[in-house]
Amino acid sequence: MSPIDPTDDALAPPAPADDRPLLEVSGLTKTFGTNRVLDGVDFEVRRGEVVALIGPSGSGKTTVLRSLNGLETPEAGTVAFADGPRVDFAAPVSKADRIALRDRSAMVFQHHNLFPHRTVLQNVTEGPVHAHGVPKAEAVARAEALLDRVGLSEKRDAYPFELSGGQQQRVGIVRALALQPALLLFDEPTSALDSELVGEVLLVLKELAEEGWTMVIVTHELAFAREVADEVLFFDNGIVLERGAPKELFSRPQHERTRRFIDRILRPFDG
Numbered sequence: 001m002s003p004i005d006p007t008d009d010a011l012a013p014p015a016p017a018d019d020r021p022l023l024e025v026s027g028l029t030k031t032f033g034t035n036r037v038l039d040g041v042d043f044e045v046r047r048g049e050v051v052a053l054i055g056p057s058g059s060g061k062t063t064v065l066r067s068l069n070g071l072e073t074p075e076a077g078t079v080a081f082a083d084g085p086r087v088d089f090a091a092p093v094s095k096a097d098r099i100a101l102r103d104r105s106a107m108v109f110q111h112h113n114l115f116p117h118r119t120v121l122q123n124v125t126e127g128p129v130h131a132h133g134v135p136k137a138e139a140v141a142r143a144e145a146l147l148d149r150v151g152l153s154e155k156r157d158a159y160p161f162e163l164s165g166g167q168q169q170r171v172g173i174v175r176a177l178a179l180q181p182a183l184l185l186f187d188e189p190t191s192a193l194d195s196e197l198v199g200e201v202l203l204v205l206k207e208l209a210e211e212g213w214t215m216v217i218v219t220h221e222l223a224f225a226r227e228v229a230d231e232v233l234f235f236d237n238g239i240v241l242e243r244g245a246p247k248e249l250f251s252r253p254q255h256e257r258t259r260r261f262i263d264r265i266l267r268p269f270d271g
């Protein structure tokens with residue numbers, strides 16, 4: 001990925017308006033039937049930070065991420081951006097509330113979710129043109145610049161079925177960046193990839209972090225989280241059991257449950 005030009009507003013992360021946390025999450029509670037998947041989740045994300053959500057499958061990580069983007073509706077709790085919106089899930093959530101959340105964040109899913117009948121360029125320009133009203137010429141120029149940054153400029157006219165899984169996921173990342181969100185959300189972005197393709201996607205995420213994009217990442221790639229994240233939240237049974245800087249949490253976890261999880265996944269690769 002080409003180094004970012006900090007003078008290019010179309011490619012740079014949105015400039016901070018002030019020093020308040022970009023995002024504050026308080027008391028998120030969600031049940032599916034009799035299963036409480038979120039039980040009073042609280043955290044905040046400062047501008048330019050990378051927050052990694054880790055933990056066993058079913059611990060609530062993806063539900064949190066989907067709540068931030070208005071794709072899930074908790075029964076209680078608030079999601080508040082520094083410059084709006086503030087959504088209180090204890091009250092009825094309107095269509096306008098969901099749109100407001102999606103105007104502030106962009107989601108990259110596990111399985112790319114590209115439109116199969118549209119080219120790479122059309123996939124990337126769809127959101128800016130039709131959802132945000134960006135003039136087509138401007139959206140195309142932005143898309144071409146972003147595709148060049150991730151090494152996919154020659155694939156602009158290809159269809160998703162002509163791309164590898166890693167290339168499709170990089171297009172998914174470009175599609176999110178093209179919306180110029182304040183917050184990027186990644187739901188296990190490498191889990192659907194063959195092992196040899198994981199590295200190319202993680203490299204893009206690492207470079208985005210270095211450029212100052214604000215990100216919340218659900219991941220099982222603990223070595224990646226240890227290297228890139230500013231804060232790690234360990235989820236278990238719908239709560240944030242432990243949180244902290246990666247160096248502290250991975251080397252000196254305070255809870256036995258956290259230690260067992262880290263030992264099972266990370267220690268074999270640490271020798």
